[in-house]
Amino acid sequence: MNRAIGLAAVLGLAAIGLAEPANAGVEKLYILNCGEGPAGDISRWSPGVNEGKSMDFVDNCYLIKHSQGWFLWDTGIPDAVADMPNGLTPADPKAVTWHRPKKLAAQLEQLGVKPSDIKAMAISHTHPDHIGNVEMFPNTMLYVQKAEYEWPGANNAPRFKPEHPVTKLEGDRDVFGDGSLVILATPGHTPGHQSLLVKLPKTGGVILSGDAVHFKSNWENRGVPANNVSKEQTLASMQKIADRLTQDKAMLWINHDKAQRDSLKMSPESYE
Template identity: 35%
Template sequence: MALSASATAQDKKSDADLEMWRLDCGTLEISDMAAFSDAHLYDGQPRTLTVSCYLIRNGDQYLLWDAGLDKALAGTSFTQSGATLSMGKSIETQLETIGVSPSEVTFTGVSHFHFDHVMQLPDFAESTLLIGAEDWEVVKAATDPNPLLDPRPFAAWLGEDGGQVTAIAKDHDVFGDGSVVMKATPGHTPGHTVLLVRMPQMGNVLLTGDLYHFEEQATNRGVPEFNTDRADTLASFERFDAMAKALDATVVIGHDPRHLDRLPQFPESAR
């Protein structure tokens, strides 16, 4: 029965009308990457990180994956504490280019709660929020904004009258057909997840969230000092790498500019 169910899921996946766009959700220019390794692997190194979001269409339903920097940054930049944040266009403006409105987005999923992945959530308040269960507990308990967590973008889903939330305890099949699956990879945050997208033409794609920020972390096991759990991070590295190998997946590190060409340039889409 398990084999039959697996085969059925694969059949549904191969027939899925699936399309994915990479959205530019900002840029982070960091003068010293020391905090990105608790073993001093990157001390003194400057680096530019891209901020990536993704829109995935399955038939007539849409998933927005991650929600980027604050749209107030659009067309400008801001420098503080050794980092310069900038952004070209908001998510909403980019979606207008392909004829999609925020109200058409069925699900808004976040890989985790850090500020550079959630700030444009308010524009998608009508959608169902998908978030790791442990991350959701942290968000609900948060009061004042801090450098890693600003609870204000989640306001539409908090409280008794809040919008619909699906808190993911482990893995989650977003559309119910096996085509897009959130995979638990805790450690960066307690409920961090990555996204497996089974494209009908391109094949399997794995979006890393912040499990990896850049390729070197994948090769030398650099664990950021601001991660919530080092052992969980290393275990998640192992799970992710095993999945990528078993599925022969294209790995896309959203913060690494060297991975921008792994998906078509917007407004072109992957299929």
């Protein structure tokens, strides 16, 4: 009887070993070019500072290979902008004139990834430079904060197609349940803004800022854009990110910061 129990235990452990891949968790992270262009006056993101100063912005998307499937963070400026010779000109001259040097679809294709291969996706928030290609993935589960999903759009229009599969979050979420990909609720820029903690096996921890902060000096000085929905929430979210950077020994990758982006490896190169 004891031998039978022991054999069963060994077989059970073997089954568990087969069920869990040796490289469980995040395997690779690719930084995709999802837009770039000049901002007319960056003081709109740092009131009282940088008056009249222009700066080049970038717009990143991130494709993450997890042992349980592909995950996409943000979708950038619409791919259609790549066909506009003068880019997407804003109504406000202080804002960013966006260009799309590379289409998202082409960058995925270069990696051998089809839109239907994306198992799950999330957007940091619903401003146009982050949701431009959401419907390239009509059947992919979308993770978004409930507060963001229900935030009325222009003329009270919904921010997503009602038929798009969605998981509405109310706070942080460990996407795959292993701690390697954690959505962090960081409201303030918008009602349901969120950031993403990625734990890479070789690179270590990285927090993808979304628009919790727009460029390095704003992070260092805790600058809050004038158009954010809540200054108090923004500052609290910055502190939450700072605490997680310490706790997880992570780096902060600031989405729109061109100087930082230019120091990083872009797809088809990757981080492991």
